[in-house]
Amino acid sequence: MSPKNLQQVETPCLVLERGKLERNIARMRDHLAKLRVGLRPHVKTAKSYDVARLAIKGQPGGITVSTLKEAEQFFAHGITDILYAVGITPNKLDHVAALQRRGADITIILDNVESARIVAARGVALGIKFSALIEIDSDGHRSGVKPDDAMLLDIGRILEGGGTQLRGIMTHAGDSYNCDTVEKIRAMAVREREAVARCAARLRAAGLPCPIVSVGSTPTATYSEDLTGVTEVRAGVYMFFDLVMAGLNVCKVDDIAVSVLATVIGHQPDKGWIITDAGWMAMSRDRGTAAQKTDQGYGVVCDLAGAPLDDLLVVSTNQEHGIVGRRGGGTLDAARYPVGTLLRVLPNHACATAAQHDRYHVVAGDAQVTAVWPRFSGW
Amino acid sequence: MSPKNLQQVETPCLVLERGKLERNIARMRDHLAKLRVGLRPHVKTAKSYDVARLAIKGQPGGITVSTLKEAEQFFAHGITDILYAVGITPNKLDHVAALQRRGADITIILDNVESARIVAARGVALGIKFSALIEIDSDGHRSGVKPDDAMLLDIGRILEGGGTQLRGIMTHAGDSYNCDTVEKIRAMAVREREAVARCAARLRAAGLPCPIVSVGSTPTATYSEDLTGVTEVRAGVYMFFDLVMAGLNVCKVDDIAVSVLATVIGHQPDKGWIITDAGWMAMSRDRGTAAQKTDQGYGVVCDLAGAPLDDLLVVSTNQEHGIVGRRGGGTLDAARYPVGTLLRVLPNHACATAAQHDRYHVVAGDAQVTAVWPRFSGW
Numbered sequence: 001m002s003p004k005n006l007q008q009v010e011t012p013c014l015v016l017e018r019g020k021l022e023r024n025i026a027r028m029r030d031h032l033a034k035l036r037v038g039l040r041p042h043v044k045t046a047k048s049y050d051v052a053r054l055a056i057k058g059q060p061g062g063i064t065v066s067t068l069k070e071a072e073q074f075f076a077h078g079i080t081d082i083l084y085a086v087g088i089t090p091n092k093l094d095h096v097a098a099l100q101r102r103g104a105d106i107t108i109i110l111d112n113v114e115s116a117r118i119v120a121a122r123g124v125a126l127g128i129k130f131s132a133l134i135e136i137d138s139d140g141h142r143s144g145v146k147p148d149d150a151m152l153l154d155i156g157r158i159l160e161g162g163g164t165q166l167r168g169i170m171t172h173a174g175d176s177y178n179c180d181t182v183e184k185i186r187a188m189a190v191r192e193r194e195a196v197a198r199c200a201a202r203l204r205a206a207g208l209p210c211p212i213v214s215v216g217s218t219p220t221a222t223y224s225e226d227l228t229g230v231t232e233v234r235a236g237v238y239m240f241f242d243l244v245m246a247g248l249n250v251c252k253v254d255d256i257a258v259s260v261l262a263t264v265i266g267h268q269p270d271k272g273w274i275i276t277d278a279g280w281m282a283m284s285r286d287r288g289t290a291a292q293k294t295d296q297g298y299g300v301v302c303d304l305a306g307a308p309l310d311d312l313l314v315v316s317t318n319q320e321h322g323i324v325g326r327r328g329g330g331t332l333d334a335a336r337y338p339v340g341t342l343l344r345v346l347p348n349h350a351c352a353t354a355a356q357h358d359r360y361h362v363v364a365g366d367a368q369v370t371a372v373w374p375r376f377s378g379w
Numbered sequence: 380m381s382p383k384n385l386q387q388v389e390t391p392c393l394v395l396e397r398g399k400l401e402r403n404i405a406r407m408r409d410h411l412a413k414l415r416v417g418l419r420p421h422v423k424t425a426k427s428y429d430v431a432r433l434a435i436k437g438q439p440g441g442i443t444v445s446t447l448k449e450a451e452q453f454f455a456h457g458i459t460d461i462l463y464a465v466g467i468t469p470n471k472l473d474h475v476a477a478l479q480r481r482g483a484d485i486t487i488i489l490d491n492v493e494s495a496r497i498v499a500a501r502g503v504a505l506g507i508k509f510s511a512l513i514e515i516d517s518d519g520h521r522s523g524v525k526p527d528d529a530m531l532l533d534i535g536r537i538l539e540g541g542g543t544q545l546r547g548i549m550t551h552a553g554d555s556y557n558c559d560t561v562e563k564i565r566a567m568a569v570r571e572r573e574a575v576a577r578c579a580a581r582l583r584a585a586g587l588p589c590p591i592v593s594v595g596s597t598p599t600a601t602y603s604e605d606l607t608g609v610t611e612v613r614a615g616v617y618m619f620f621d622l623v624m625a626g627l628n629v630c631k632v633d634d635i636a637v638s639v640l641a642t643v644i645g646h647q648p649d650k651g652w653i654i655t656d657a658g659w660m661a662m663s664r665d666r667g668t669a670a671q672k673t674d675q676g677y678g679v680v681c682d683l684a685g686a687p688l689d690d691l692l693v694v695s696t697n698q699e700h701g702i703v704g705r706r707g708g709g710t711l712d713a714a715r716y717p718v719g720t721l722l723r724v725l726p727n728h729a730c731a732t733a734a735q736h737d738r739y740h741v742v743a744g745d746a747q748v749t750a751v752w753p754r755f756s757g758w
Contacts, residue, residue, distance in 0.1 A: 007470070008470070009470065010447070010470050010471055010474060010758060011468060011470060011471075011758075012758060013758065044698060044699075066660075066698055066699045067699065068389070086644070086656060086699045086700065087644030087645050087654065087656070087700075088644070089390060089642035089643075089644055089656055089718075089719060090642070090718070090719040091386070091387070091388065091389050091390060091642060091719075092389055092390075095389060110644075110645070111645045112645045112646065112718065114717060114718040115644070115645065115718045118718060118719065137647075142647075142654065142697060142700055142702065143644070143645055143647070143654050143700065174697060263468035263469070263470060264468075265465070265466030265467070265468055265489075265494070265522070266466050266489070266490045266491045266494065266522055267491065268516075268521075268522070275466065275521065275522050277465060277466070277468055280665075280731070281445075281731075281734060282758075284663075284664055285663055285664035285665045285666070285731055286659075286664045287664070287666075318521060318553060319423060319445055319730055319731075320423075320445045320446065320465045321465065321466075321521055321522065323521065338493060339468075339469070339491065339493040339494045339497060340468060340469040340470075340497065351698055352659070352660075352664055352698075355660060355735075356734075356756070356757075357757060358756075358757045377735070377737075377756070378735075378736060378737045379389060379390075379391060379392065379661075
């Protein structure tokens, strides 16, 4: 597709500002370089090789994925070192084995004895060695072995027993998304590091290998001040950022690199509403800022150049309709936004919004589309 | 892809029970046949020709779409009578014109003088006649001209002035999704019909044509008792139904034809949690039941045959993780749901959940996959 202006594109569609993307990537790279730890970018946000290659540049070369489809797509682009960072299920092991046989170096994760036994047995049955990390629960957020649980060593011994190879440990401080101050994020980063440091020491003291000690979340990666003992950091949303990250003070609103381009289709002047063609199908149903100090509705409305407009939000959505109104209600000058006006909407959650689209319209600060980058979804 | 069992499919994935689908379609067809009105199925829920062809059977043959991508996809399957039921934007008119030139009979909608002038002018410029319905606001929900607004006739006259053809009116009682009793849905159905009947009479009294009088939403279509003056009904979610519709008493939980197949990946016994591989990416972020009497979390958890289990809900989600717990909290017997257990999760909102997937695994009541039907997303 040849480059054109955003004025010529059908809406809704996804816009990516390349300058902001590169600035975000450089900031995380420089920060982690100071802490002397490499980055294993999480490609679940972008699901695009064109984006990921910018994030991988100057890093050790491995990536983190959230689906085997991501593994397949990035392996097809020549990336072999792939951490699949969702607890493995039996029905995916044949697929992992097939990827390994084709030359991919896949690392899976698990957090319980049952899974370790299943994986080990399947490895033996398939005549393959699955490589695994043990997932550690550093924040009570979701999955993982508690750092002091005896099960850690039980799992480690099963994984070293045949059919599998223990590669180390990983944790994700997902609860950092719920921190309401930067101080709490910093404390969470300390806790994340300490949890894996303790587990690595326990495994090694038991004579078990632990070459990989992996941590990560965009908030904790951003505010980490010491990563001693950590061998790699994982993060993904930092490439794009979003309103949830801005609400956490992990970025500024001006750092947000993705937005949804919408067109005004009508007005309801008595209600102070502008109606657009970007509903929840284009924005996603994510309302991540609803629990933050500043609720951003379904997104912050900007002009075509990406500057926030008059405190306008997408206050409500239907499938293919966005309802734009003033924050807190009130009238607005509909004449400023006639039918056909193009608006850009910053998303609550970049991972969720990007997932609704099959390509990025890459712009260089203005409305000029310099490239169209494909992205994929699904499993 | 050859049929197999759900046990052999990688999760998460979308499951469609053909028996329930056909029963739901037959019920709506029989109801509207009694009211002597044809159905123009809305394909935005299913986005699948395999599903839509069952809904079209025995109906006049036209469909409703929410995107021009739907129009393209269904036109490619030979469907020509297509109502694009989202207010038109200038940047889509060339695409509509191209579809018309290729033989599609597209009807667009709009609700204001500005849009009517833009469409008329573009029609003249392109040497084409765009066919349009005027959208009526029957419930204050979103878009449309108020039934008594003088603008109705202004728009009608512009559309009859050249470059366009006025085909009539349409309304969508979207507020029926917020009714908390069946009586209120019935009242909404009456209001929906009366609004368009009044507008049709006003247009005709002014000498303007109004051959099409189109109404629709699954709740009002289900509970309509009189459709005098209405020429067609639009509805989409009735094919699949979902927990929001069950909460409105528009269907029973047992009528829900779509679900997401998930696999248990681990447990957090101290919290009463089962962790699965179906997070919000697979379920969508839709929390439509949160505002209803019974909040169903991110979905009702069923066994492999589709029967609800022990009052289990997906109580929380991350991108690729579902957290399953007991409704209202409390412990559960994790041993009943070992790693690898397959669960089916009924969605809050079928349109949103289905949109996260690229195919339906069609089953016939048990775990046997009898077909795989593709579906599409995006614009």
